[in-house]
Amino acid sequence: MANTLDPMDLKQIISLHLDGLSNRKIGATLGISRNTVNSYMRLFGACDRSLKELLALDNGALEALFPSHTTIDNVRYDELMRCFEGINRARNHPGFTFLHHYRDYVGTAKDPYGYTQFLEHYHRKYAKIKGSMKLEHDPGKELFIDFAGKKLHMVERDTGEVVPVEVFVAILPNSQYTYVEACRSQKREDLIACCTNALNYYGGVPKAIVSDNLKSAVTRASRYEADINRSFKDFARHYNCAINPARGYSPQDKALVENAVHLAYQRIYYPMREMVFFSLADLNREIKRLLVAYNGLLFKRKEASRRELFQSVEREYLKPLPGSAYQLKDYRRAKVQKMGYVYFSPDKSYYSVPYRYIGKETTIHYTGSTVEVHYHQRRIALHGRHPEKGSYNTKKEHLGSTHKYYSDWSPEFFKRKAARHGDHVLGCVETILSKGDYPEIGYKRAMGVIQLHRAYGSQRLDNACKRALQADAATYMRIRNILKNNLDKSSLFYRDLEEDKSHIPDHGNIRGASAYQ
Incomplete structure (x- = not known):
């Protein structure tokens, strides 16, 4: 028999068998090997008492029928264990082999085990069990994030298409205060948006964010020095925290968030299994409602909920949020x-x-x-x-x-410059600017008119513009020709027109218009 059991275990086996459980289920329920259960059921069957009679016996009587003491030869076994102690001391020595030590054991033992049993006992005693360590998490130190392996779904209202969506999970390990959100994908913009919402949900920032090796978070994974995605690194700089990716293929580095994902399946996925959502907002609204109840559940041993632990312990260790939300770059x-x-x-x-x-x-x-x-x-x-x-x-x-000067060109710019040289110059510039369909052409012509003051002076330019306006000829070429040909200078003809007098001198022999009526 592989293992020997005490009377209490035997009574449990008999009770479960009477309840109709198979040997396999009995073994799974009690944490006992199926072969051990099979062996004891054969012994029960060979006994002259029925199962109910065996169940009614006290522990002493039952142990007398089915003794729980070992059948191993203690002297022989002790001799083997002493040999194993010497083997362990030499285990790390170069050239070590089990066969060499087995030959030494055979040479000294009175009744040696066979080589197969020798190795079996050794590996049973020194099993290579990879132990786990209970990690203590300081409050406010880290935030673990991950995407759930199983997706939720929503339905496009117009087409009826079922669209799978990702589920983001974040957890503060000290209080185990959890945040869950559905998003379109695991891409960089969705990851950063979910992290932003998570930090807003907690109302503070931890010292570090521990992420999985997603492409949206890590450009190049490494066991010792990962290359963080540039946008995610900029996000961390904005919130004054660090990014610490977990080692590749090492889920134990973020075991709490892995467990939070499984709990999300139970507390959030399952209650929504028959619901239909037509938008991401509706889905997240229901997740948020279920999340309130989930974070309010009491821990049996701590006699407090995740929310109470967060509020009483962890919240004060979080750094304050920055004044503005991060914008993805x-x-x-x-x-x-x-x-x-x-x-x-x-x-x-x-x-x-x-x-x-x-x-x-x-x-x-x-x-x-x-x-x-x-x-x-x-x-x-x-x-x-x-x-x-x-x-x-x-x-x-x-x-x-030079570029600044040209960038200032506008109708007001030219009007201001023209007004310095006279009202008539301003009138001509306004006329030129109003006639041009394309502003830049009018700007050039207006600038040409204004620049004439350099060669002819402001007074002559104003006079020339006056003549151009009277003749309805306010163009750069006409004004330039007036100045070039000195037509802007006052003459008797123009002065008489300006004073509204006739250019013919007064004389007694000259008859006026009244003589011809």
Whole structure:
């Protein structure tokens, strides 16, 4: 018989057998080998008493019928155990073999075991059992995160398609306060969004986040120094915590979150098994409701719930949340073009950078609301994101002096410059700007008119513009010709027109219009 049992175990076997359980189920229930149960059932069958009679016997009588003492020859066995002690001392010596020590044992033992039994007893006594260690978790030190292996589902309302969704699980190991959320995928943006929601749920930040070796979290897995995903590392920097991935193929590093996943199957998955959800928001709303009850369950030994342990112990050890929520960053590489802009491919638009970086290779860091341009790890430009395709987004301080001057061109700019040289110059510029269908053409013509003051002076330019306005000829070429041909200078003809007098001198012999009525 492989093992010997005491009378209490025998009575349990008899009771379960009378209840109709098979030998296999009896062994599984009591944690006893099926072969041991089979052996005792054969002994019960060979006994001249019925099972009920055996069950009615007291422990002493039952032990007398089925003794629990071992049948091993203690002298022979003790001799073998002493040999094993010497074997263990030499176990790490180079060239060690069991066969060598077995030959020594055979030479000294009175009644040696066979080689097979020799090894069987040794490995039974010194079984290579990989032990586990009870880890003590400091409050607020770590947050374990993982995705559940089994997915939940929702139904597209329009098409009726059943869509599987991932389930994110996070747990603070000291209090075992748990957070669960459904999301579309395990991609980087969903992972970071779930981590953000988890930290908001806890109302604080731990010192480190222990993650699995997901591609969305770890670019290159390593047992000793993993390469963290750039976006996830930036997320950790924003929340002032560290990322500590578990070792590959070592689930014991995050055993608590693995257990939390299994508990989520029982406390969250199972109650929702017959429910139908038409949106992720509805699914998460029900998860949140079940999560409140789950975190409120009492631990039998601690006589407190996860929520109570979190509130009374762990919450005060968490670092405060930052003032703003993290926005997921993406990255692009771009060369600064000759005109001082980088091309932003996601929106097909352009953003200015300081002109001294023309021709340099830069990295663009962008979120849903901002665009940052970095050169050698230093930010050189920051813009609000404008998703309009083909747009040029400019900051004046990025432009050179010549570019800044041209960037100021506008109708008001030219009107201000024209007003310095006279009201008639201003009138001509306003007329020129109002007639142009394409603003830049009107700007050039207006600038040409204003620049004439350099050669002819402001007074002559104003007079020339006055003549052009009177003749409805307010163009750059007409004004230039008036100045070039000195037509702007006062003459008797123009002065008389201005004073509303006739150019014919008064004389007594000259008849006026009244003579011809």
